[in-house]
Amino acid sequence: MRLAAEAGTIDPxxxxxxxWKRNGWGPAAPGMAAxxxxxxVHQLLMARIEEALxxxxxxxxxxxxxxxxxxxxxxELPMGKLGSRLQVHPASVTSAVKRLEFDGLVRRMTHxxxxxxxxxxxxxxxxxxxxxxxxxxxxxxxxxxxxxxxLNELVxxxxxxxxxxxxxxxxxxxxxxx
Amino acid sequence: MRLAAEAGTIDPxxxxxxxWKRNGWGPAAPGMAAxxxxxxVHQLLMARIEEALxxxxxxxxxxxxxxxxxxxxxxELPMGKLGSRLQVHPASVTSAVKRLEFDGLVRRMTHxxxxxxxxxxxxxxxxxxxxxxxxxxxxxxxxxxxxxxxLNELVxxxxxxxxxxxxxxxxxxxxxxx
DNA sequence: CGCATTTCAGCCCAACTGAGATGC
DNA sequence: CGCATCTCAGTTTGGCTGAAATGC
Numbered sequence: 462m463r464l465a466a467e468a469g470t471i472d473p474x475x476x477x478x479x480x481w482k483r484n485g486w487g488p489a490a491p492g493m494a495a496x497x498x499x500x501x502v503h504q505l506l507m508a509r510i511e512e513a514l515x516x517x518x519x520x521x522x523x524x525x526x527x528x529x530x531x532x533x534x535x536x537e538l539p540m541g542k543l544g545s546r547l548q549v550h551p552a553s554v555t556s557a558v559k560r561l562e563f564d565g566l567v568r569r570m571t572h573x574x575x576x577x578x579x580x581x582x583x584x585x586x587x588x589x590x591x592x593x594x595x596x597x598x599x600x601x602x603x604x605x606x607x608x609x610x611x612l613n614e615l616v617x618x619x620x621x622x623x624x625x626x627x628x629x630x631x632x633x634x635x636x637x638x639x
Numbered sequence: 640m641r642l643a644a645e646a647g648t649i650d651p652x653x654x655x656x657x658x659w660k661r662n663g664w665g666p667a668a669p670g671m672a673a674x675x676x677x678x679x680v681h682q683l684l685m686a687r688i689e690e691a692l693x694x695x696x697x698x699x700x701x702x703x704x705x706x707x708x709x710x711x712x713x714x715e716l717p718m719g720k721l722g723s724r725l726q727v728h729p730a731s732v733t734s735a736v737k738r739l740e741f742d743g744l745v746r747r748m749t750h751x752x753x754x755x756x757x758x759x760x761x762x763x764x765x766x767x768x769x770x771x772x773x774x775x776x777x778x779x780x781x782x783x784x785x786x787x788x789x790l791n792e793l794v795x796x797x798x799x800x801x802x803x804x805x806x807x808x809x810x811x812x813x814x815x816x817x
Numbered sequence: 818c819g820c821a822t823t824t825c826a827g828c829c830c831a832a833c834t835g836a837g838a839t840g841c
Numbered sequence: 842c843g844c845a846t847c848t849c850a851g852t853t854t855g856g857c858t859g860a861a862a863t864g865c
Contacts (some may be wrong), residue, residue, distance in 0.1 A: 577841065
C-alpha cells in the first residue's frame, strides 16, 4: 500500500487522543493512544518488511519459519512446534511449509520417533537464502529511528502488555531497564 | 484465534534476541526485538478488540469510521477524507461504508459543493451504537497492564518510528516525556 | 483537456473451520 | 478407546489493482 500522508493536517492519533479526553473518557485515553499508535506502527513496519523481502519472493511469515528452523540444532522442527513458537494456526503452518517446500527451501519428513508428526527441515538452499534476507531485514531493524536504549524501553513496556494478556514472558525481560 | 501458549517453554522473542546477538547481528538486535514484540502485541490486541466488538457485529475498522464521523462537527466526512485519516485504501472505504450503510449506521449523500465526492453521514443509530462499543473498547484500553506514564512513554518512542517512516507527527507528541 | 473522486469487478492471500486420516 | 498430529477442502476476509463513470 502506498498511501500519501494527508497534506496540511494534524496527526490523526494526537487528535483522537484530544477528543477522547474531551468526551470524558480520560482514564482510557493513554491506552487508546497506545493501541492506535501500535496499530499504525505495525502497519508501517509490515510495509517496510514486505518491501525488503519482496525481491526474494518471501513473506515475513515464511522468513520467520526459515529463521526459526536455522536456529535449531539440526535445522528441523515438527509442524506443531512451528505453529506454537510463531503463534500461527496449524493449517497456516501446513500451507506456509508447503509453499517453502515447493520453493526448495525446506523439505518434510515424518518424525522418526512419532509417525503422527512430520518434521520440517531447512535445506541448503533455505540456509543460503537466509543470508541476504536477514541482511535486508537487519537494515530495517537498524533504521527504525529510536536509539537502542529507547527500543529496549519499548520492549519492556510492551512486555507488560504481553504479560497482562497471559503471554509467556521471561522474568528478566520484564524488569530490565535498558 | 485461540492459540494456547506453549507449555514449559521460554519466551520465543527473548530467545530470538539471544540468537540474533549470538549470530553477530548485535547492532540490529534491539530493533529486531522491538519489531517482533510489536507484531506480537498487535496480534494480542486485535484479538481482544475483535472479541470486545464481536457482539455488536462491528469490526475495528468500521468502529473507527463511526468514531471519526461522530467526532466531526456535522457527523459527516467525504469518502476520500475517511481514507486518508484512517490510512486505508479508497476501495476499502467504499466497502466498509457500504456495509455500515447496509446496517443503517451511516447513510451516503453526494457532496453539496462537489458532485464528484460523496459524504458519509453517521445516523442516529450509528451514534447510539457508539456508546456501548466505546465503553467496551475503553475497558480494553484501561486494562492494558502498564501504568499511564509508561503508556505515554510507549507512544513517545513509537512516534519516533512513525516520524522516521515519514508519518506526520505533532511536535508536542515527539517531545513529551510523560 | 487533464485531474480528482469514487465505485466496481476481479484477484490474491491469510486465516480459520470442520472433517478426515493416521498413529500413539 | 481417547487423544494428538497433521492435512485438506471450503469459506470468509481484507486489501489490492485496473478500469470505468462522473464531474471539476
